[in-house]
Amino acid sequence: MEQVHTGQVHKEQICTAQTHMEQSVTYLVRRMTEGDSQAFDQLMGYYYPKVLRMAYLISGNHADSEDIVQETFVSCWMNRKKIKEPERFSSWLYRTLTREAWRICRKSRREQPVEEVYGEEEPQVSSVLDEVLAHHRDDELYRAIRNLPVKQRTVVVFYYFNQMSTKEIAGIMGCMEGTVKSRLYTARTNLKRELTSQQDAGKEAAF
Numbered sequence: 523m524e525q526v527h528t529g530q531v532h533k534e535q536i537c538t539a540q541t542h543m544e545q546s547v548t549y550l551v552r553r554m555t556e557g558d559s560q561a562f563d564q565l566m567g568y569y570y571p572k573v574l575r576m577a578y579l580i581s582g583n584h585a586d587s588e589d590i591v592q593e594t595f596v597s598c599w600m601n602r603k604k605i606k607e608p609e610r611f612s613s614w615l616y617r618t619l620t621r622e623a624w625r626i627c628r629k630s631r632r633e634q635p636v637e638e639v640y641g642e643e644e645p646q647v648s649s650v651l652d653e654v655l656a657h658h659r660d661d662e663l664y665r666a667i668r669n670l671p672v673k674q675r676t677v678v679v680f681y682y683f684n685q686m687s688t689k690e691i692a693g694i695m696g697c698m699e700g701t702v703k704s705r706l707y708t709a710r711t712n713l714k715r716e717l718t719s720q721q722d723a724g725k726e727a728a729f
Contacts, residue, residue, distance in 0.1 A: 552608045582667075666713050674706075675709070
């Protein structure tokens with residue numbers, strides 16, 4: 523009983539912390555829309571690691587991910603007065619990120635090893651990934667993701683690495699939820715085929 527009680531308390535503490543953070547973000551967004559540059563700097567500091575990670579997973583290389591993040595935050599500041607719902611700022615920011623990522627991806631196809639954006643820390647793959655994905659090394663997984671078309675890649679990033687619902691992704695990408703589900707299904711099929719192919723090639727190389 524003590525373990526159950528402790529676990530419940532811990533869960534409540536996490537929920538309380540998340541609620542407090544959401545309220546803080548909403549407050550900072552309101553201040554930013556009024557022209558407070560310090561609030562903008564704080565929002566950048568809070569979102570930068572996640573946005574950089576998403577930009578890298580979509581673009582596939584460090585240089586482009588830095589450009590995507592920079593353009594995303596520049597657009598955020600320049601269009602701050604267009605933010606009508608501060609409590610939904612995250613979705614607005616990710617929608618801006620998606621547009622910038624797709625634009626830059628059309629201009630560049632450079633690639634770079636995952637370690638250069640993550641440093642020594644290994645990126646954590648969400649537990650919701652299919653079993654076939656979870657059993658592959660990160661470098662294999664990211665190589666397979668980079669081979670996906672950019673819109674399939676974007677859906678995978680939002681769904682698996684940010685644990686967003688298909689409805690949330692549809693709002694960010696500006697398409698129907700059915701389109702998101704279709705892209706997700708196709709992406710999963712392509713990833714499974716790619717990872718299985720890599721695995722078979724590895725076995726042949728071992729012999």
